[in-house]
Amino acid sequence: MAIALAAVMLPISVTGPGVALAEMSGALHASAASTQWVLNAYNVAFTAFMLAAGSAADLFGRRRLFLSGTAVFALASLVAGTAPTILLVDLARFVQGMGAAAVLTSGSALLAHTFSGAARARAFGIFGASIGFGLAMGPFVSGLLVGVASWHAVFLVNVLLGAVVLVLARPLPESKNPGARRIDLPGVLTFTLALMLLALGFVEGPSQGWGGIVTLGSFAGAALFLALFVVVELRVAEPMFDLSLLRRPTFVAIIWQPVSIVFAFAALLVYLPPYFQGAGGAGSTMSGAMLLPLTLPVFVLPLFTPTLVRLLSVRMLLAVGPAVLAVALLLMTFTDPVSSRTGLYAALLLAGVGIGLAFGVMDNAAVSVVPAERSGMASGMFNTLRVAGETIGVACVGGLLLTSTRQQLPAGDGVMADDVVQGRLASVRAGGGQDLVDRAVQGLQHGWSVVYVVLACVALAGAIAVFTMVRDRDLDQSSAAQEG
Numbered sequence: 433m434a435i436a437l438a439a440v441m442l443p444i445s446v447t448g449p450g451v452a453l454a455e456m457s458g459a460l461h462a463s464a465a466s467t468q469w470v471l472n473a474y475n476v477a478f479t480a481f482m483l484a485a486g487s488a489a490d491l492f493g494r495r496r497l498f499l500s501g502t503a504v505f506a507l508a509s510l511v512a513g514t515a516p517t518i519l520l521v522d523l524a525r526f527v528q529g530m531g532a533a534a535v536l537t538s539g540s541a542l543l544a545h546t547f548s549g550a551a552r553a554r555a556f557g558i559f560g561a562s563i564g565f566g567l568a569m570g571p572f573v574s575g576l577l578v579g580v581a582s583w584h585a586v587f588l589v590n591v592l593l594g595a596v597v598l599v600l601a602r603p604l605p606e607s608k609n610p611g612a613r614r615i616d617l618p619g620v621l622t623f624t625l626a627l628m629l630l631a632l633g634f635v636e637g638p639s640q641g642w643g644g645i646v647t648l649g650s651f652a653g654a655a656l657f658l659a660l661f662v663v664v665e666l667r668v669a670e671p672m673f674d675l676s677l678l679r680r681p682t683f684v685a686i687i688w689q690p691v692s693i694v695f696a697f698a699a700l701l702v703y704l705p706p707y708f709q710g711a712g713g714a715g716s717t718m719s720g721a722m723l724l725p726l727t728l729p730v731f732v733l734p735l736f737t738p739t740l741v742r743l744l745s746v747r748m749l750l751a752v753g754p755a756v757l758a759v760a761l762l763l764m765t766f767t768d769p770v771s772s773r774t775g776l777y778a779a780l781l782l783a784g785v786g787i788g789l790a791f792g793v794m795d796n797a798a799v800s801v802v803p804a805e806r807s808g809m810a811s812g813m814f815n816t817l818r819v820a821g822e823t824i825g826v827a828c829v830g831g832l833l834l835t836s837t838r839q840q841l842p843a844g845d846g847v848m849a850d851d852v853v854q855g856r857l858a859s860v861r862a863g864g865g866q867d868l869v870d871r872a873v874q875g876l877q878h879g880w881s882v883v884y885v886v887l888a889c890v891a892l893a894g895a896i897a898v899f900t901m902v903r904d905r906d907l908d909q910s911s912a913a914q915e916g
Contacts, residue, residue, distance in 0.1 A: 434600035443566030448574035475823035477529025480624035501534025506594025513587030575720025626657035634827035685901035691821035692894020698822035699829035710855030712769030729784035734792030753790030840875030
């Protein structure tokens, strides 16, 4: 129960700020870059510390890390919800992401260690459904909180949820890897710096120029530290990212498969609400409700994982999910939140089906193809790439959306592009009237068409990789467990 509730809590901290960004940026007088770091600071820390959290769970104990991570997450949420400046919000979000990494990695490792066979399949089915529920209701609940209270409530609700998780988690059994001896600090440092510089490049690209010194320097630095990370992991005795596991094609495909899904999913959850509020004229509550066709299937379908596995197999579910998502994203290029809202809902529903098909089997498949004593590391590697996909997806789509929109505006107006992407059409109207607003909205719709096509290509590449690389015999144990 505690792990399931935590799995609900974490997605809300991703989707909630997306609904609240417009009000938050206005209330704190924040720039586009600083506002985007409300999202990126959390995602970068979440991703960067995932591997370290997996190693720490194996070393110090999975229950202990689960409790500590939940406490850090709740306290950081309190700071973010009461912060008077955008800088303090960004810093609190970074710490919140560190806590989230500990919670997610240790939670899934606890499930893998506690349950086996059919019971493990059911546990991970509930785990996936809980994540789906958080994603499904996060935008809607956050929209209600912003409408009834303010943007502060989006963060403060996690303080209450964290407290409940701490109470429920106390009876959980402790487990650890008796062979683990230390944390790979050089690996943590090089990986964190690589990810932060990569996100910085995508965030600063639209304003500094994609060929500017800051942007190119960030990408070059990210490549350098990523190379150093690989060197470190090859030389240390106890790496947090065991590169030998990458010799298994099935494991490689499984840990990369979530990237093809969450790359699009996280970006849609973050940037569609301002699109609905601005170009679509929806309020904060309505913008959250408009995402329900996308998010509800992600909650419902994992509940039917055993039946779906019997019908399609684990391998087919992992491949069909991103393929369906790719088709839905291409259909979305023909929609907008005003003149074709019904078509938009249908495409969002199809996208949610594609995502939901894979969500119930991804986690279990990742930990089932490695030895049980490596479940913490496998969970860390899997969740690192899943959250890295979210981080890079949010940063990349934000930059791509701003750049594509700005190219369609008079004189490539970057300030206007920033306003229309964040849903602040009142600022655009004040600067040039309704005609300028109409042109800005057309530019934004063009930007979204570009984004949809790029995301569809990423999803399709993931489907092809899984279908060609995953070996059914490697998944026999996982599939049999879920069928039982």
